[in-house]
Amino acid sequence: MSLPGPRAVVSWAVETATTVISIPGRVFNLLTAAERAVARANELVDRTDAVVTSAEAAVVHAQKVTRAAEEVVEATKPMLRFVAELSAHEVEAAIKLVDELPKLAEHMTRDIMPILATMGRVGPDIHELLDVAKDVRQAILGIPGFEYMRRRGENKELES
Incomplete structure (x- = not known):
């Protein structure tokens, strides 16, 4: 090399x-x-x-x-x-009812609720009216000839 x-x-x-x-x-x-x-x-x-x-x-x-x-x-x-x-008819009715709710609420508040507030006084008033009606009935039954007039009225009703 x-x-x-x-x-x-x-x-x-x-x-x-x-x-x-x-x-x-x-x-x-x-x-x-x-x-x-x-x-x-x-x-x-x-x-x-x-x-x-x-x-x-x-x-x-x-x-x-x-x-x-x-x-x-x-x-x-x-x-x-x-x-x-629910049927389709019932659903439509419910929709109509919901549409009427504002009017219903207004009438409830304006018309019905004041009447309901006086319901506590209605019971005694009805009892008083019933008592007066009983008194009037007894008075009418006491009129002479009333029984005859009542039967005559019943007969006329049957004829017609």
């Missing part, structure tokens, strides 16, 4: 020096690329975190809505049985 010549050694030395000098630049480029990749990964993590937080809030809201809907369904179950037994 022969030794390389001075030119080959110099050429080899230049190549080695060039390679050695370019290594830090290549390492720097690799580090820069790695830093950009890490920065993009951090951005993705931040965006993913925001999406997850938003999704968690949406799930919590959906759970609240579901609970509220379940409460409404539970509260309306007795009404479902009632509604299932």
Whole structure:
């Protein structure tokens, strides 16, 4: 084996020096690329975190809505049985009744409630009227000839 010549050694030395000098630049480029990749990964993590937080809030809201809907369904179950037994005619009648409720409430307040307030006095008044009617009946029965007139009226009713 022969030794390389001075030119080959110099050429080899230049190549080695060039390679050695370019290594830090290549390492720097690799580090820069790695830093950009890490920065993009951090951005993705931040965006993913925001999406997850938003999704968690949406799930919590959906759970609240579901609970509220379940409460409404539970509260309306007795009404479902009632509604299932209604005919179309009954539903229309109920709608008409609801339409009339304001008038009904006004008449109740203005006309019927004052009468109901006096109901405590009606009982004694009716008893007094009955007593007077009994007295009048007894007086009429005491009129001479009243029995004859009553029979005559009954006979005429039978003839017609």
